[in-house]
Amino acid sequence: NVQEMAECIRLDRDCAAICQLASAYMARGSRFAKDICALCASICEACGAECERHAAQHCKDCAQACRRCAQACRAMV
Numbered sequence: 001n002v003q004e005m006a007e008c009i010r011l012d013r014d015c016a017a018i019c020q021l022a023s024a025y026m027a028r029g030s031r032f033a034k035d036i037c038a039l040c041a042s043i044c045e046a047c048g049a050e051c052e053r054h055a056a057q058h059c060k061d062c063a064q065a066c067r068r069c070a071q072a073c074r075a076m077v
Contacts, residue, residue, distance in 0.1 A: 004054075005054070007050055008050050008051055008053075008054060008059065011043070011046055011047040011050050011051075012047060012051070012062065014043055014047065015043050015044055015047040015066060015069075018036070018039060018040045018043045018044075019040060019044070019069060021036060021040075022036045022037050022039075022040040022073065025037075026076070033076065034076060034077050037073040037074075037076040037077050038073070038074075038077045040069070040070075040073045041069075041070040041071075041073035041074045041077070042070075044066040044067070044069045044070035044073065045066070045067070045070045047062070047063075047066045048062070048063040048064075048065075048066030048067045048070065049063075051063035051066065
């Protein structure tokens with residue numbers, strides 16, 4: 001059911017985009033990396049919470065990955 005998964009898909013895309021941005025900022029030693037990582041952690045947490053609502057195994061796996069990413073980002077901050 002695509003309609004049921006719409007928010008999950010949107011958050012997955014947001015999460016992937018902010019993770020890519022955060023890694024780029026960290027790689028180049030940007031002074032804004034910590035700010036981006038804080039935002040990344042928030043988005044990863046939201047994505048994980050949404051994915052956790054769904055029964056599909058790939059959603060459960062995604063939720064777990066999002067929680068690990070959020071934890072790593074919080075450690076950067």
